[in-house]
Amino acid sequence: MASETTPKIAKRDDATLDPAAAPLGDQDHFDSQDHSHRRYNPLSGDWLLVAPHRLKRPWKGQVEDPFDFSSIPEHDLNNPLCPRATRSNGKTNPDYTSTFVFTNDFPSLSPSLPQPTPEQEMEHELLQLQGARGTCKVMCFHPKSNVTLSLMSIEEVVTVINAWRTELTELGKTYKWVQIFENKGQIMGCSNPHPHCQIWATTYLPNMISTKDRLQREYFAKHGSPLLLDYAKLELEKKVRVVYENDDWLVVVPWWAFWPYETMLLPKRHVLRLTDLTDDEKTSLAVAMKALLIKYDNLFETSFPYSMGWHGAPTGDSKDADCTHWQLHAIYYPPLLRSAAVRKFVAGYELHAEAQRDLTAEQAAARLAALSEVHFYEKAQSS
Numbered sequence: 001m002a003s004e005t006t007p008k009i010a011k012r013d014d015a016t017l018d019p020a021a022a023p024l025g026d027q028d029h030f031d032s033q034d035h036s037h038r039r040y041n042p043l044s045g046d047w048l049l050v051a052p053h054r055l056k057r058p059w060k061g062q063v064e065d066p067f068d069f070s071s072i073p074e075h076d077l078n079n080p081l082c083p084r085a086t087r088s089n090g091k092t093n094p095d096y097t098s099t100f101v102f103t104n105d106f107p108s109l110s111p112s113l114p115q116p117t118p119e120q121e122m123e124h125e126l127l128q129l130q131g132a133r134g135t136c137k138v139m140c141f142h143p144k145s146n147v148t149l150s151l152m153s154i155e156e157v158v159t160v161i162n163a164w165r166t167e168l169t170e171l172g173k174t175y176k177w178v179q180i181f182e183n184k185g186q187i188m189g190c191s192n193p194h195p196h197c198q199i200w201a202t203t204y205l206p207n208m209i210s211t212k213d214r215l216q217r218e219y220f221a222k223h224g225s226p227l228l229l230d231y232a233k234l235e236l237e238k239k240v241r242v243v244y245e246n247d248d249w250l251v252v253v254p255w256w257a258f259w260p261y262e263t264m265l266l267p268k269r270h271v272l273r274l275t276d277l278t279d280d281e282k283t284s285l286a287v288a289m290k291a292l293l294i295k296y297d298n299l300f301e302t303s304f305p306y307s308m309g310w311h312g313a314p315t316g317d318s319k320d321a322d323c324t325h326w327q328l329h330a331i332y333y334p335p336l337l338r339s340a341a342v343r344k345f346v347a348g349y350e351l352h353a354e355a356q357r358d359l360t361a362e363q364a365a366a367r368l369a370a371l372s373e374v375h376f377y378e379k380a381q382s383s
Contacts, residue, residue: 185305
């Protein structure tokens with residue numbers, strides 16, 4: 001079970017991962033771990049610039065103030081996500097003891113918004129718009145504010161997975177796409193430290209999903225097998241970007257990863273949606289999630305920020321269509337680069353030309369894989 005209190009721990013805020021700026025390697029023979037190159041992302045169709053030698057440069061830019069997670073009270077009636085708290089719309093939360101789901105009080109989408117006329121949709125070839133209908137929900141993972149998924153028990157994480165499946169089933173009856181995502185940490189724009197995620201459902205496929213659907217379908221038509229299932233087998237053979245695995249699940253830093261410690265979590269067998277998992281696979285998924293998130297927290301000994309999202313086969317009127325080309329997977333996008341206080345900025349060349357990263361996927365995977373699966377909070381408590 002999650003701990004009753006969270007001890008205050010000094011956090012690592014060392015300025016660099018590699019303090020000594022070593023010279024470039026052999027300049028006559030290409031080395032992907034030292035020389036600039038581009039990598040292809042088969043899920044987006046984009047190329048990524050990798051410049052590993054840039055990590056050796058000194059950092060004199062902005063330094064974040066790492067969030068003091070230990071300062072969060074277990075329960076605060078002024079926190080609108082806590083049990084028995086009153087939200088801004090005047091509604092009072094139940095005294096929930098597990099997960100709690102409600103419709104977002106400030107939704108970006110609504111199921112009953114007026115829709116534009118054909119004339120409004122096509123004012124001009126260069127001035128097009130579409131109506132957008134959907135719904136937005138919030139899911140609290142746990143009644144206590146001072147826990148995260150990494151600190152919850154396996155049974156509690158399974159409860160979260162079951163709640164995700166329930167929402168996917170219900171919303172999937174109406175909506176073509178159901179996006180489950182968690183923004184964790186202030187640095188990722190999370191407005192409330194209470195453990196929670198959001199679920200947005202839409203009547204259309206969002207841009208990224210539409211592209212991913214098309215590229216996976218094209219790969220399947222060419223090879224007769226799902227793209228991500230082939231990719232998982234390739235990673236299991238090479239073993240250079242694997243962070244964690246168990247009997248059912250694999251965690252890798254993708255070949256095409258953009259964020260420094262980006263990871264992908266996917267099943268080893270062909271699975272279309274979260275609702276297709278067996279009971280054993282739900283438990284092993286909880287084990288894999290907890291192992292990965294503990295490694296994240298242990299990397300810089302901080303409550304590691306990230307944005308996580310689940311992608312699976314579309315739902316709604318697509319649920320009965322042939323979605324064999326899809327493979328269920330979750331993606332974690334964490335912003336930290338050199339320490340708990342230094343994050344990756346997306347600016348300059350990355351905004352105007354092409355995505356770029358310094359640390360290679362192989363280097364990031366090796367660092368994460370080597371980390372303990374015992375949370376540093378727990379080590380501190382036992383010492």
